[in-house]
Amino acid sequence: MKRIRTGAVVTGLAAAGLLGTFAIPASAGAAATSAPASTATAPATAPVTTASAVTASAKTATAATAPANVAYNKACGAGYGVVDHVNVGRAGTVYLTWNDRTGENCVVTVRTKPGPAVYMLAGIFLTGNTEIGASDSGAYTTYAGPVYLPARAQCVSWRGMIADQFVSAQGHCG
Known part of the structure; x- marks a missing residue:
């Protein structure tokens, strides 16, 4: 089974503007909260992405960033x-x-x-x-x-x- 580097996926989705910013509050054990994407200053906490945010955004990323299919080249021959x-x-x-x-x-x-x-x-x-x-x-x-x-x-x-x-x-x- 091939492992997928989730960091690269998250980075790619973020670069495409498809993820909001999520921050973990400074207090331990608190739930992650969403910070507005328009915040001009960096959040005081480290950004993280929840699994549900990645899943939801991955579907969006596929639709938003997937290229048009390259045309079928008819290499299989006539009748296919x-x-x-x-x-x-x-x-x-x-x-x-x-x-x-x-x-x-x-x-x-x-x-x-x-x-x-x-x-x-x-x-x-x-x-x-x-x-x-x-x-x-x-x-x-x-x-x-x-x-x-x-x-x-x-x-x-x-x-x-x-x-x-x-x-x-x-x-x-x-």
Whole structure:
């Protein structure tokens, strides 16, 4: 399981103006209180963010800061239509596609902006069985994949990675 550095998340949300300032009163054991964001002077107590504030703001941050999806590049070929997608932070998008004629899924991970080669991954597996699937990974400038999996009447899990950002999803059954 990959650990997420919550400090970086909180810092990023704060930089985007999506968190209010929360302060712990000087008396020990007191509940955290909210200070107005327009305060001109720094609070006398150390700022902290409550878990509920991070959760609520994270949803807002996704909607407010998520880039437009990079367009599907049709790397899977003719007959494949986009079923779903997941943004890989601001780095790109992982697309799950389906070909009804062949009964195959295909996954491709596409960078938002092509550039110097970075580690990328595109993978697809039967849900609950990672031994049956396909993946493509390496140092790429534009996209990883396509990878294919025959999965008519079966559910798939799919994933992608760009540099150090990893995403995965499941729940599509062909």
